[in-house]
Amino acid sequence: DVHLVQSGAEVKKPGESLKISCKGSGYSFATYWIGWVRQMPGKGLEWMGVIYPADSDTRYSPSFQGQVTFSVDKSINTAYLQWTSLKASDTAIYYCARPVPAAEGGHFDFWGQGTQIVVSS
């Protein structure tokens, strides 16, 4: 069975850095893209971008380019989402999910449980 398990909730102050994780199991982690999705409080889903673990090829949504960084450690089947200087507006739930190739529709067939991030002074 495919599983994506995310790291736990975080409470941070503005200006702090943060790296959250998403560990995949039950499939060949390196050969499937991993995506990140933001959901701000009471709001809809936002497509942030994807990363391909085999070669770290990365595609960011224009809205998130330069705001966050994706990375992977394929030796431990784990993807990361990182901020260098958090803002209050980064408060949200962040999901990792496994997308199929864009030519097949790019839909997310498996999702992590989400990581709640609260940024407050």
Added chain:
Amino acid sequence: SYELTQPPSVSVSPGQTASITCSGDKLDDEYASWYQQKPGQSPVLVIYQDTKRPSGIPERFSGSNSGKTATLTISGTQPMDEADYYCQAWGSRSGVFGTGTKVTVL
């Protein structure tokens, strides 16, 4: 940037049919997929490649895509189907989600 537009809310009586639309300029060239999200839970894929249902999704969920509008239909809607629904498609170089529709089963 590319946008997918959904109605904010749809109300339906139990046993009736609910239809949710998703409009976008590239939908005549791209597949649409649909997700169900209940409060406090991760989204669940209910339709992919316009019309296909993943294993375990009830047959009452169906999808279509014609012109620039994709549609999710829930036939014989049950109280358990009350949730938020999001469409998704692929834009020029990135994916995009629709604005979301809250389905209320009255």
